[in-house]
Amino acid sequence: MTFEARNIYKSFNGTEVLKGVSLAMEAGEFVALLGASGSGKTTLLNIIAGLQHADQGQLTLDGQDITRLPAGKRRFGMVFQNYALFRHMSVADNIAFGLRVLPRRERPGRVERREKVSELLDMIGLADLGDRFPQQLSGGQRQRVAMARALAINPQLLLMDEPFSALDAQVRRSLRSSVRALQQKVGVGAIMVTHDQAEAWDLADRVAVMDQGQIVQFDTPDALRNTPATGAVRDLLQGAA
Ligand SMILES: Nc1ncnc2c1ncn2[C@@H]1O[C@H](COP(=O)(O)OP(=O)(O)OP(=O)(O)O)[C@@H](O)[C@H]1O
Ligand SMILES: [Mg+2]
Structure with missing residues (x-):
């Protein structure tokens, strides 16, 4: 499954929180969404999940338009921070x-x-x-x-919003490797929101760095480290593993 979000805009009460976000994923790819608090990560993930709707823009799955498909029909797997059992x-x-x-x-x-x-x-x-x-x-x-x-x-895409943030560091680390192993075994594409750079680094094929409602760089961890596109990316990666 290839997934693409194209030019997504979203405002809440007149404030634009997503300003033309585009993201194209390869089949089976693990993408981390990394960015400061309030940069729009959860809003983007909710729109991808179909839990919220974009004001503008398009979502496609294997080239098929799913922008208006209800959440229940997208067949996406979701793991959220507060998505209790x-x-x-x-x-x-x-x-x-x-x-x-x-x-x-x-x-x-x-x-x-x-x-x-x-x-x-x-x-x-x-x-x-x-x-x-x-x-x-x-x-x-x-x-x-x-x-x-x-x-x-057998989800078409696995969406995770800070799934380990409530856990202590040691448990997080051990879960990290099991998540990656599970995802690869199933072969499903995954998008994971995280605050934790080390987590993004360890897990993701590519990391999308969000800043103030935009993806400012989408690249492999190595490329991000070696050639940060903006000062915001560099600042965010200060101290990254
Ligand atoms: N339902 C809503 N109504 C009004 N404003 C909202 C709503 N949801 C999000 N926002 C605002 O949109 C912006 C982006 O929020 P979002 O939750 O997407 O950020 P985030 O990157 O996930 O942050 P965090 O890392 O703290 O979870 C914030 O300024 C937030 O206050
Ligand atoms: Mg969030």
């Missing part, structure tokens, strides 16, 4: 949730769902915890489950 559902039911709400035509049967869930539980290293409830898991385990839930539907 369903408390009243077991880990296994949380993971299966997206499968149960697929349109009837695409919905796998009970046996197939169970197989998918156990495959995902294996992949996230929580094979024995399917019957637990979210409050019986650590924060890192919960985010793994959120990741499995997002991947269960």
